[in-house]
Amino acid sequence: MFSDLVGSTALATQLDPEDLHDVINAYHTCVADAVSSFGGFVAKYMGDGVLIYFGYPRAHEDDAERAVRAALAIIEACSLKASRHAPGRLQVRVGIATGLVVIGDLIGAGEAQERGIVGETPNLAARMQALAEPDAVVIEPQTRLILGNLFEYRDLGKVQVKGFAQALQAFQVIGLSAIDSRFEALHSTDLTPLVGRDEETRLLLRRWEKAKSGCGQVVLISGEAGIGKSRMAAAILRRIGEEAHTRLRYFCSPHHVDSAFYPIIHQLERAAAFQRDDDARLKVDKLDALLSRATATAEDSRLIADLLLLPDIGRHPEVHLSPPQRKQRTIDALLRQLDGLSRREPVVHIFEDIHWIDPTSFEALDRTVEHIRQLPVLLLMTFRPEFDPPWVGQPHVTMMALRRLEQDDVSVLVDTIAGGTVLPPEIVSEIVERTDGVPLFVEELTKAVVEAGFDGLEAANTLSRTPARTIPATLHASLMGRLDRLGQAKELAQIGAAIGREFPYDLLAAVASLSEPALRAGVNQLVASGLVFGRGVPPEASYLFKHALLQDAAYGTLLRRTRQQLHARIAEALEQRFPERVAREPELLGRHFSEAQRPDRAAGYWLKAGKKSAETSANLEAIRHLARALESVRMLPESPERDRQELTIQSTIGTPLIAVYGYAGQETGVAFDRARILGERLGDAGALFATLSGQWAFHFVRGDHDMMRQLADEARRTSQQMADEALQLAGYRLAGLNAIYFGRFVEARYAFETILRIYDATRHRPQPVHYIHDPKFYALAYLPVIYWVLGHPEQARSWQAKAFEYAAELNQATLATHVKIYGGAGLDELRFDASAVRAHADAIVDLADQHNLRYFRLSGLILRGWTMAQAGAGEEGLALMRRSCTERLAMGVSWYQSRYLCMLAATSLQQRRPDEGLAALAEARNLGTRTDEHMWEAELRRMEGELLRMQGAPSAEVEGHFQAALAIARDQYAKSFELRAAISLARLWRDEGSHADAGRVLLAPIYNSFTEGFDTPDLREAKGLLGEK
Secondary structure (H helix, E strand, C coil): CEEEEEEHHHHHHHHHHHHHHHHHHHHHHHHHHHHHCCEEEEEEEEEEEEEEECCCCCCCCCCHHHHHHHHHHHHHHHCCCCHHHHHCCCCCCECCCCCEEEEEEEECCCHHCEEEECCCCCHHHHHHHHCCCEEEEEEEEHHHHHHHCCCCEEEEEEEEECCCCCCEEEEEEEEECCCCCCCCCCCCCCCCCCCCHEEEEEEEEHHHHHHHHHCCCCEEEECCCCCHHHHHHHHHHHHHHCCCCCEEEEEEHHHHHHCHHHHHHHHHHHCCCCCCCCCCHHHHHHHHHHCCCCCCHHEEEEEEEHCCCCCCCCCCCCCCHHHHHHHHHHHHHHHHHHHHHHHHCEEEEEEEEEHHCHHHHHHHHHHHHHHHHHHHEEEEEEECCCCCCCCCCCCCCEEEEECCHHHHHHHHHHHCCCCCCCHHHHHHHHHHHCCCCCHHHHHHHHHHHHHHHHHHHHHHHHHHHHHHHHHHHHHHHHHHHHHHHCCHHHHHHHHHHHCCCCCEEEHHHHHCCCCHHHHHHHHHHHHHHEEEEEECCCCCCEEECCCHHHHHHHCCCCHHHHHHHHHHHHHHHHHHHHHHHHHHHHHHHHHHHHHHCHHHHHHHHHHHHHHHHHCCCCCHHHHHHHHHHHHHHHCCCHHHHHHHHHHHHHHHHHHHHHHHHCCCCHHHHHHHHHHHHHHHCCCCCCHHHHHHHHHHHHHHHHHHHHHHHHHCCCCCHHHHHHCCCHHHHHHHHHHHHHHHHHCCCCHHHHHHHHHHHHCCHHCCCCCCCHHHHHHHHHHHHHHHHHHCCCHHHHHHHHHHHHHHHHHHCCCCHHHHHHCCCCCCHHHHCCCCCCHHHHHHHHHHHHHHHCCCHHHHHHHHHHHHHHHHCCCCCHHHHHHHHHHHHHHHHHHCCCCCHHHHHHHHHHHHHCCCCHHHHHHHHHCCCHHHHHHHCCHHHHHHHHHHHHHHHHCCCHHHHHHHHHHHHHHHHCCCCCHHHHHHHHHHHHHHHHCCCCCCCHHHHHHHHHHHHHCCCCCHHHHHHHHHHHHHH
């Protein structure tokens, strides 16, 4: 490789020698760093030129590719780094040539010493460099042959090169191309013969027979792209074609990994045979006809119609559900459809390419795996090895990892694909050797050779001279050759590739600048070529690339500017002519406008997609869409409008971030911090208050007491300035939570009860996507524990019932989980009701798993561990509690951590492990020192006394902890904690024998101050102590 600095002579006249030295030195550094990173060797610096070797002193199997990548890296580095030392942007020219040379002994002396090199290759590289434009890489034919289509090139034509007798072809390297050597055949009328898969076929047929008997079966078909996963699925369908059965096929898409229910929606639309010109009533008729096969209920029909965004025509009653409930009911309806179909006849249920599945469809699929155990259903899933299926090991699940074909099987496949064309044995042998048993490689390489004809067999024979490392590039080249032979239809393939794996005729027609006859002729040519599979008749037809590799190859032939223009045309056509699809998949417009480098248009559609996903509790999809919206907005020039748009996105993304990562998640904090900056910049007090509230929650859960106080004060001042009742309610929410955090229970009760006095649902309830900030919900969620602490255990139960009732009314997964942790298990654990806590814990974990609520899941596991210990599984329960507490703290969460550590200490006491309990309390004490949390301080001191007593500590030391707990509880008006501390102290004095009367004197007025809850464990124990003589 030869690299030359452009314009070095002009630089010498512009700069003094010292500055020129700095420029040349920076250029040399860029070259050396790039070459070294790709395993090359700088042979010689020659002023503004550099001679570089790849393959010496150490050879690599891909040295030609390494050389080109290094050349492109040199151009980029010089432009970005070395230019800092120059008056303008530095540019370089690079030439690359491949050939045999002889490296001789060291010659010369001192700094001029170098190894001699003999051969024409260095001269040829220098000549290629001379042909290059500034910031360009030019290569000669041998390098081009080895590289295949790993890169994009511009043919410079034949050029006469000084010192060479014949003109040589030269190529400019434009940049990296989309290289993909994988292909999966989709079912068609002329499927490639299935070869070498007899064992797998027999296994599938056995599983089918078992499924037909009513024992549902799942087969997981795994393998690299092009290995034949889809072909196996098609094979089983063909083998059972004469048997009575129902087929359900779902296809996941790489462009819709964040589109909730995408494969399910499209399967339903295909199965119902929707046409573009169908009106709403006809579509509903078609859908009802489809669903009637499984005797769908009116609610199921309405839910599925809503899933397909069909308008209400008055046929089915409206279903009023919250987003999480709607999602679950929709999945239930789909499962009932499967039930109904399987009652009529066995079902083959195929889900392809689940490595591209969206989270919501995955949830539905996960439930399907369990649901079919007792149904006559065979569920097949195909996926690439990078996907980790969670169902492995279940008794009705079989894993099938497809292997590469044996050489004999490859030879049979080559002969079968070649058909009537007899290929020379050496070509067959070369294909067998080079394709390494991957059916896609075999199919495409064989087709390329056959299509070349006998006149092209000499070109095909170059296979025998091509190193094995270039096989993926050779396959790519064969695909490019097939695309080039399409003529005008090639443009249609490129447009289709930009639209997606599947592209409808009407959208293709809207984007392509062709007459109707030319368009129809072109798509017919595409189908005839075998590159795409057609369904239906134009204008209702749609087309599917036979494999993702073919789509990538066609898309990769487009230059960036052309791609951008094409995506813009697609987006505008969708916007103007396909409003229904835009409403259903706003993320589609977001993607096309993003690829078109139109961030101003993309941002709005990504925001719509994010809101749409958030409203259905598809939290992960919402986060991804909104992250794309932020990427788009950040590309826009600074302006108040840009800031307002970003503020809306940051405010919207906060809720799904809380659901997935928790209040203390770093991602959550970043979003609210940025939203606050924007709110202050725009002077938007309402938005500023919301972001202050979000920031407060972040620091509250992390235990940053100084920031909690500061932000709560700022929020209060802001709400007072605006005189907005809703903001004042939110201010009381922060005040109440702050108070409970610092152990000021009476103050917390006042704040929360004030909320309940003022709150009016019609005026104060937020939109569903923001229910997580509802002040009434928080008041009801925490009042049960507050009332218990203040000595009103029966009223606490009443508040708990109200909290559950209101959470059910809001019907949102995050809130349901929250109330079960604090208002549910939080109270019932204090009441020692282990069975109730276990019910809460299991519900929390289930909800967290269903809705990706990682933050809440750990609380559920801690509570589950506590109930396990109460039920006799002390070792396992303690281990689960310890592990979950550690993981929770690792997330940055400190809120309620002291309570969980106190529970861990109490459980250790029950299991007679005082050392472990004291270690947990030491951790809680250190945490409290950092966070200044006092909510559980009295209980922590009391529990320390109990554990020290078990250890045999002196009575005075134990009594000191009980007295401290008693004083703290009295200071906090925490009557129930005061009662517990008095019970512990009375027991201690009784057991010592000298202060039994003092214990009763201490305990009696506390016991008598209670007016309810006398059947609770604490009051029963107190009564027992008072009755002792």
